[in-house]
Amino acid sequence: SKPLLHVNELGKVFSTRSMFRKKQFRAVHDVNFTLEAGEVLAIVGESGSGKSTIARMLTNLIPATSGDIVYNGESLRASRQLRRKLPTFVQMIFQDPFAALNPHHTIGYIIGRPLQVQHIAEGDLQQRVLELLQKVGLTPAEDFIDKYPYQLSGGQKQRVVIAKVLGLAPKVIVADEPTSMLDVSIGVDIMNLLLDLKDKENLALILITHNLGSARYMADRIMVMYAGQMMECGPAEELIHNPQHPYTKLLLYSSPDPWREQSEAFEVIDPQGKVASGTGCSFHHRCPYATDTCRTKPVKIVQIADGHQVRCHLFG
Ligand code: SF4
Numbered sequence: 287s288k289p290l291l292h293v294n295e296l297g298k299v300f301s302t303r304s305m306f307r308k309k310q311f312r313a314v315h316d317v318n319f320t321l322e323a324g325e326v327l328a329i330v331g332e333s334g335s336g337k338s339t340i341a342r343m344l345t346n347l348i349p350a351t352s353g354d355i356v357y358n359g360e361s362l363r364a365s366r367q368l369r370r371k372l373p374t375f376v377q378m379i380f381q382d383p384f385a386a387l388n389p390h391h392t393i394g395y396i397i398g399r400p401l402q403v404q405h406i407a408e409g410d411l412q413q414r415v416l417e418l419l420q421k422v423g424l425t426p427a428e429d430f431i432d433k434y435p436y437q438l439s440g441g442q443k444q445r446v447v448i449a450k451v452l453g454l455a456p457k458v459i460v461a462d463e464p465t466s467m468l469d470v471s472i473g474v475d476i477m478n479l480l481l482d483l484k485d486k487e488n489l490a491l492i493l494i495t496h497n498l499g500s501a502r503y504m505a506d507r508i509m510v511m512y513a514g515q516m517m518e519c520g521p522a523e524e525l526i527h528n529p530q531h532p533y534t535k536l537l538l539y540s541s542p543d544p545w546r547e548q549s550e551a552f553e554v555i556d557p558q559g560k561v562a563s564g565t566g567c568s569f570h571h572r573c574p575y576a577t578d579t580c581r582t583k584p585v586k587i588v589q590i591a592d593g594h595q596v597r598c599h600l601f602g
């Protein structure tokens with residue numbers, strides 16, 4: 287049978303023009319994966335790794351430059367019908383619940399308005415909003431319906447965002463750093479809520495994060511991205527306990543506390559360097575094992591175990 291989601295050779299090039307030259311920046315290159323209902327995939331990488339660009343292509347906020355995204359056998363590139371229904375099929379949760387909620391609207395309106403657009407009968411609307419509030423643990427729901435976002439905590443706001451998303455009955459939720467602006471314990475509550483809802487509603491979940499700790503906690507599979515490419519992908523526990531790619535090892539060993547934000551621990555990837563790296567491994571200038579081959583020869587993805595892939599010349 288067809289997977290719920292099939293990402294095939296996905297690529298994105300951004301072009302910028304200055305007065306004298308056109309610059310191209312390859313943000314995502316040759317990304318492949320499939321996802322089934324009930325599964326959680328974490329896409330892990332530093333800022334600039336292309337993970338948020340993938341999220342935006344999955345939700346059709348930006349078009350892909352190459353490759354395709356296929357939902358239930360329907361191609362996003364080819365099917366206008368799919369593009370039309372995509373806003374209900376795939377929903378995105380962003381990291382900042384403060385920015386996601388209109389401060390002038392009540393919680394009831396924020397959750398109810400998209401349902402109205404979907405032609406839910408007026409009489410059922412309030413009942414449906416109350417159910418959604420209950421589903422995300424905002425109880426008693428009646429107490430929340432007339433509140434405004436400023437009256438809620440950060441964690442409660444993220445729950446409202448999740449309730450609004452659930453109201454559209456999506457099949458896939460893409461969560462881009464959904465807990466990074468919350469305190470650790472509140473972040474864990476939100477992760478548990480997403481996992482619980484994933485099971486109950488049989489959703490597929492894509493977690494975008496730079497934090498291997500939350501990836502491990504939530505995901506069945508982890509895909510590690512670097513400079514727009516998938517470097518390693520495998521079952522979460524296997525990837526954490528038995529990392530193979532030099533970059534995955536660096537990510538793991540440079541995060542003493544897996545729950546802590548990791549971004550400061552890394553140098554920022556130089557976008558110029560990425561383009562300049564051309565044909566070789568895009569990680570070669572940071573890799574302790576790099577050889578001349580790594581600098582010049584394109585690296586292919588190698589299957590090293592069932593469902594475990596690595597892009598590195600050390601393998602295969
Ligand atoms: Fe390091 Fe070479 Fe493997 Fe790239 S291909 S990760 S440079 S060993």
Ligand code: MG
Binds near residue numbers: 333337338
């Ligand atoms: Mg990002």
